[in-house]
Amino acid sequence: MPVWHSRREGWPLVDGLEAANWKSRLGWVGAVPLAALFLVSGVWKVTGPLEAAARIGELGVPHTLSLAAALVAGTAETAGAVWILVPRFRRWGALPIGLSLVAFMAWFAVHYGALRGADCGCFPWVGRVVGPGFFAEDLAMLALAVLAGVGAPRPAGARQAMAILATVAVFALVSYGVETRQPVGAAAPAAVTVNGQPYPIGRGRFFLFFFNPGCSHCAAAARRMARLDWRDSTVIAVPIEQPQFAGQFLEETGLRAVVSTDFRKLKRAVGYTLYPYGVAVEDGRQKARLTRFDAPEPEATLVRLGFAH
Numbered sequence: 001m002p003v004w005h006s007r008r009e010g011w012p013l014v015d016g017l018e019a020a021n022w023k024s025r026l027g028w029v030g031a032v033p034l035a036a037l038f039l040v041s042g043v044w045k046v047t048g049p050l051e052a053a054a055r056i057g058e059l060g061v062p063h064t065l066s067l068a069a070a071l072v073a074g075t076a077e078t079a080g081a082v083w084i085l086v087p088r089f090r091r092w093g094a095l096p097i098g099l100s101l102v103a104f105m106a107w108f109a110v111h112y113g114a115l116r117g118a119d120c121g122c123f124p125w126v127g128r129v130v131g132p133g134f135f136a137e138d139l140a141m142l143a144l145a146v147l148a149g150v151g152a153p154r155p156a157g158a159r160q161a162m163a164i165l166a167t168v169a170v171f172a173l174v175s176y177g178v179e180t181r182q183p184v185g186a187a188a189p190a191a192v193t194v195n196g197q198p199y200p201i202g203r204g205r206f207f208l209f210f211f212n213p214g215c216s217h218c219a220a221a222a223r224r225m226a227r228l229d230w231r232d233s234t235v236i237a238v239p240i241e242q243p244q245f246a247g248q249f250l251e252e253t254g255l256r257a258v259v260s261t262d263f264r265k266l267k268r269a270v271g272y273t274l275y276p277y278g279v280a281v282e283d284g285r286q287k288a289r290l291t292r293f294d295a296p297e298p299e300a301t302l303v304r305l306g307f308a309h
Contacts, residue, residue, distance in 0.1 A: 024087070027151025030144040031084045031093070037141070038097055039081035041123045045074025046172035050179050050291055054274045057217060059120070060111050064294050067176075075172050076100060079165040084145075089161050090152035098145040105138050179273055179291070188281045189269050192236060192260040199260065202284040205233040205307055208270065209257065210277040213245035218276040221293040222253035228299060228308040236260050240275050280305055 045052040052070035061069055076096040083093030104122065108115055108130055120128045128134055155161075191198040192208075209225075211218035225235070235257035239246040246259045266272065270279045271289060278290035278298055287305055290298040302308040 023151040024153075025151070027087065027090055027148050030146070030148030030151065031090060034097055034141060034144050034148065035081045035085045035093075037081075037123060038077045038084075038100075042074050042077030042079075042081055042168075044123075045070050046078055046168065047175050048179070048273075049074065049172065049176045050274045054217075059107070059115060059118070071172050071176065073100065075165070075169045078168045082164055082168075083161060084148055087153055088156045089164075091149045091155045092161055094145045094149035094152070098142055098149075101138050101142045101145065105135055108134065186270075186286045188279070188284055188286050189262075189266065190284065192238075192262045192266065194236070194258045194260050199236075199258065201236070201281055204283070206281045207233060207235050207302065207307055208238055208260075208266065208279040208281065209235055209255075210238045210240055210263070210266075210272055210275050210279075211249070212240050212275050213242050213249040215275060217293060219249065219253050221276050221298070222249070222255040224295060224299060225302075225308075226254035226256070228302065230256070230308050233307045234258065238263050238266060280307055282307075 049067060049070045052074060053067040056069050056073075057066040077100060080093045080096035080100070083089035084097065085093070104120075108120065112130070115130045118130050120130050120134060122128055128137070188201060188206075190202050191200045193199065207230075209222070211222065235255065237246060237250060237255070237257040237259050239249075239259070239261070240263055243259070243261050250257055250259070260266075263272075270286060273291065276293040278293075280287040280290070280302065282305075287307075288301060290301055292298065299308070
C-alpha cells in the first residue's frame with residue numbers, strides 16, 4: 001500500500017473535508033444548469049407577465065388565474081434560481097424549483113389528452129413539445145434539483161434569502177404595473193387600412209380590438225362585446241395572425257366591426273402587448289388601453305368611458 005494512504009488512516013477531519021468537497025461538487029453539478037434554465041424562465045415571466053399569462057392560459061389554466069400564476073411562478077423561479085447558486089441558500093432554491101417541476105408534470109399528465117403535441121411554453125425560446133420526452137426531461141431536471149439539495153450544506157441566512165424573494169416579488173408587481181398603465185391622451189394614427197383603403201380615425205370614437213382568430217379567449221370576449229350597444233362608436237378588429245379568418249371570426253362571434261390589417265403599423269403606436277388587447281380612441285387620442293378580457297371586462301370599462309352601453 002502506498003505510504004500516503006497509510007498516513008491518512010486515522011485522520012477523520014481530512015476524510016470529512018474530502019467527503020464535504022465531493023458533496024459540494026455534486027451540488028454544483030445540479031445547481032448550475034437549473035439556475036441557468038429557471039433564471040431565464042423566471043425573468044421572462046416577471047418582466048412580461050401579460051405574455052406569460054397568455055401562454056399559461058393557452059395550456060388550459062383559467063384566464064382568471066393565469067396572471068396570478070405567471071407572477072407567482074415567475075417570482076418563485078427567479079428567486080429559486082438565485083438561491084440555488086448560493087451554497088447556504090441552495091436547499092431552499094432546490095425546493096421551489098423541484099415543486100415547480102412536480103406541478104408542471106402533474107398538470108400536463110392530467111391534461112395530456114388535450115395538450116399532447118402542443119408547445120408547453122415552459123421556457124422562452126425553447127420549443128418543448130408535450131409528449132413522453134417532456135416528462136423524461138422534467139424528471140431529469142427534478143433529479144438535478146434533488147442532487148443540488150443533497151449536496152448542499154445546512155441552510156443559513158433566512159433574512160437575506162427572504163430579502164431576495166421580496167425584491168423579485170416587488171419587481172414583478174412593478175413590471176405588471178408598467179405593462180398595464182393607462183396611456184391617456186397619446187396620439188393615435190390618423191388612419192388605418194380597411195379593405196385596402198385609408199380609414200380615418202381622427203374624429204369620433206373607435207375601439208381597436210386586437211385578436212387571433214384561433215384564440216378561444218378572444219372569441220369569448222368578442223361574443224360578450226357583441227351584446228353591447230356601441231351607438232356612435234366603431235369597432236376596428238385587428239387580427240394578429242391568420243387575417244384570412246378574421247371575417248369568419250366576426251361572423252361566428254356576432255361582433256360588428258370593420259377589419260384592418262395594419263397590425264404592424266399599430267403595434268408600436270398603441271403599445272400592443274398581447275392578444276386579446278384593446279385601445280379606446282376618441283378624436284385621435286388614446287383614452288385607455290384594455291388588457292383584461294375576462295368578465296366583466298372589457299365591457300365595464302367601455303361603458304364607463306362612454307364607448308358602449
